[in-house]
Amino acid sequence: MPHVDVTVIRGPGASREELRAAAHTHLGGRVTRLCPRCGSTGHGRPHLRGAHVSLSYGGGLVVVARADVPVGVDVQPGRPGWSRAEAVLKCLGTGLHGTPDETGLHLQEIPDGWVATRGEASLSWAERAAPPR
Numbered sequence: 001m002p003h004v005d006v007t008v009i010r011g012p013g014a015s016r017e018e019l020r021a022a023a024h025t026h027l028g029g030r031v032t033r034l035c036p037r038c039g040s041t042g043h044g045r046p047h048l049r050g051a052h053v054s055l056s057y058g059g060g061l062v063v064v065a066r067a068d069v070p071v072g073v074d075v076q077p078g079r080p081g082w083s084r085a086e087a088v089l090k091c092l093g094t095g096l097h098g099t100p101d102e103t104g105l106h107l108q109e110i111p112d113g114w115v116a117t118r119g120e121a122s123l124s125w126a127e128r129a130a131p132p133r
Contacts, residue, residue: 084114
């Protein structure tokens with residue numbers, strides 16, 4: 001069964017750039033971008049050689065999902081319906097250009113958000129604090 005590791009990095013008062021740096025450090029600093037539509041590395045979703053990655057920011061935290069299958073994660077405190085739809089779109093690789101078709105996807109709720117994977121996957125969960133400024 002595929003496995004998904006989800007880590008929440010909390011950094012109250014941290015900027016998005018600081019949270020992004022903490023997420024990239026957590027992933028070993030090898031995160032790039034890759035657009036699934038045009039192949040550009042100048043934009044697109046996070047890319048990590050040998051793994052599928054999804055990141056989401058909201059409410060002073062970043063959620064990092066790393067899996068061996070396509071994965072989408074979204075966290076939006078107070079907006080569970082939209083968070084679920086955005087996790088599906090991220091997993092499908094369409095971004096906000098598609099329709100959130102959940103066919104063949106497995107969805108798991110996490111605090112303030114959702115994780116979507118292709119097929120069923122086990123989920124491990126961890127929380128940690130962002131490094132101090």
